Amino acid sequence: MKTLKIGVMLLALLLAAMIMVPMVSAAETSSTSTQMVKVDPKTDTLGFVAVDVITIDPAVKNATPYYQILVLNDEGKQNLLNNIDSASSVVASDSMFTTEAKTSMKASLTNLWKKYPVIYETKKGGSGYPTYGGTITTIRFAPDIKGPHLTDQENLVLNNTQTMLNEAYTQKQANAITPMWATDPTHKRISYWAAYKESFPQPDTVASASMEPDSWYDSIPDPFAALVHSWYHYYDPALAKGGAPGQTLAWVTQAKSYYNSKDYTNAAINLGWASHFLEDVGNPMHTGKESDQISNPWVHSKYEGYVGKWWSTSTNGAASFEDIVKNNNNYYGYSDWSQGTMNLASYSHGYVDTIYTKVYNKGLNWDLTRDTSIDAITQNLIQATAQYTNGLALYARSG
Template identity: 30%
Template structure:
């Protein structure tokens, strides 16, 4: 019998109170896997990579190499995707065009252009924290100008994605529907206390800010207690909720970009239109088009999880490296960014990785 919300709240309150680039020390690792037989997902990814060819794969490798080599001061920089335009003359021209359209004086436009060009000229090795104030001023203006015709569509991976991540991680369990039904609950208004609606769905990989790791860990612990006492429906229910926070960390907009120049989480950065448009793209392509959902339903691999909190952080480390590229493309081409092959490719890699982590989290709880 499923526990009521009062039981859930008391349990969680008590617990809270009482391979691209994988960090070397992890509590969740694919290296521990003994069975890495290629599943349909891996075969699909390899087919895409073959289509990309050597030149395309080199572009991916160069991008990831750049991301790995960025100084911390750049990784933590507000609107780092705007600084990343230094690598692409076309993107620079688009950004300068946005400034031309600002409703400010010619003198101010000149100042913004000179300041941004200076950032690009010094990217990435000569950026300092003194640049943060300028980026915090200009970044929102660039984003507003680029996306002024777009309405907020809602911040979440998408209900079906959360449900699929949880359901297919259960490996055919008779209780999988309980996990599926609960997985999108944290996105329901009123599920969390005011002030935590966005913070708990975030973990900044570079500032180490956000509530997602703790929430994932708390509900995973609750699920273990139910499983140990034979209450498997309740165990799967809480796994579904725990899965939500782990899955959120696999979205690049949930692992970077919502922290201000002094390291504070800011909700209006998290709820940006860049963020919303990207998640709408995922929603529209979950069951068709890029068909991201198939990379979840066909996944049979897992990443061993020994610490749910660390697993969230590790998943965020993975997804955050794709933020700059995706943010830049959404900002430059809000109508057509989904047609860029690397937006699709980087997204499906994050989806695949998140599916693997969910399998590992399920095994951690149920065994």
């Protein structure tokens, strides 16, 4: 009898253990995602830092396709003149790079800056996006300059200046612009942490797969590869053009389907692909200023190189870009991730003039030294991109 009682007790304990173990496992599995907090992207300000935003008056943009040279600050003007001095070509017969041609070009630029002066009007920004309490600086022509349009000869000077810089840039670079974030580590780390924090299976696979879309078009000959690549990794909300929203939606839908059928490896791969296209539009260079970037590809490249170089390094007590992603437990939730991608692009697009202008002022020979104003805007972009990607991973796992 005693033996029977002991057996019954052991059986009861075993049954209890069988019941309790799954309950504990379920709690552990979901503990990461239950710590995640859904926030409204329209009102979210927590963790975002004050930034100084630049806007360029439409009258300046309409005056010339090369308006970026006109809006340079004093540092930017000097850097441009220095870039002209240091520019060289492997083509010995290229007359643009002679000392005489450079002297003439610099004199013409100086005259244009005197003829079309710009002013900088700064005011306090609001407490939310895009400044989060920082400032907005509008660059416009001086009051006595009334709606100018540069002459053909003046535009030729600016065109020749950009041509010289781009040829010099091409000589220095092994590869031309690739339309992506500084892929390693940016895509990898944002994708990894989103999957990890949302309890998505195989976060390392998600991270690895997030790198792959940039090589999908390698077999297509240029310039078609660059055109196809740019289209699918881009969305301009001002034009409502670009393929990134459709790509994000297509691959996250596949990820969700694989997850539901318990094929976790393919689910992770497809989530990584979806994450890539979403994260791309978190970079302002993927959301506008198309003609400017064609004319000045080095600006795009310099900015991405900057983010990649300083990804894991904090400065002045501020968190590193990696820490911003790792420690962010907020997410934006969408049932339509085409719309989610467009919304992130709209957020990012609000900084495109600022980032482009700040990098252009640094000049072609910028050695990527730290810049606190570029850091602050990048921190906000990285945080927003991470919160969108967190939501994407949760959607692929649970809808």
